[in-house]
Amino acid sequence: MLGALVRAAQACYDMAIVFETPFISGKDSLNNEFQYEGRTISIPHTLLISAIGVMDNASTAVSMDFKQAGDLVYIIGTTQNELGGSEYFRSQGFVGNGVPKVNPRLAKELMHRLSTATEKGLVRACHDCSEGGIGVAIAEMAFAGGVGASINLESVPLGEPVDRDDFI
Known part of the structure; x- marks a missing residue:
């Protein structure tokens, strides 16, 4: 799980460098489980980023x-x-x-x-x-x-x- 996050972050970095575009915010969500009516519901690990461009x-x-x-x-x-x-x-x-x-x-x-x-x-x-x-x-x-x-x-x-x- 951590390895996938590191690879995803590296890919984001690589693209930001090539596109010369900064990411203005980001967050990872690695623990996405919750209980509902006695069941555990798991949501895939997520890396959220925001980028900005200029027109x-x-x-x-x-x-x-x-x-x-x-x-x-x-x-x-x-x-x-x-x-x-x-x-x-x-x-x-x-x-x-x-x-x-x-x-x-x-x-x-x-x-x-x-x-x-x-x-x-x-x-x-x-x-x-x-x-x-x-x-x-x-x-x-x-x-x-x-x-x-x-x-x-x-x-x-x-x-x-x-x-x-x-x-x-």
Whole structure:
């Protein structure tokens, strides 16, 4: 448990250095158990952090909701065979060692390009894929905007061959 916390903190440090962005607060929660109606309920260990970024013009910020039917969807980055450690794998009873790996320098370059496109007014909505992949991100954007979405999964950029649709 302590080793996982140390590795998580080291990864946060490494990303903060690459992105040149400070964390303004943080907290770890290692003892997340409580009793309820005679049962012990355990919550995974958690590292909470807050980071801050600077925008030259806050009016260029975008929200995650789709704005209108027909807007195009772009996937930034590539999808890999990396579902190890995911809630999806756990829920399906799978065990996988292919945990997501971040290339900090590539991530910084992609975020810089996305930021530039946003400042130029080329981005109407934006959402990450951290809570369940592309499918969950698209669903959340559609629900928030009150519009549907049609996505061709064959168009999703892959960093390596993926033989299962659920990896996307």
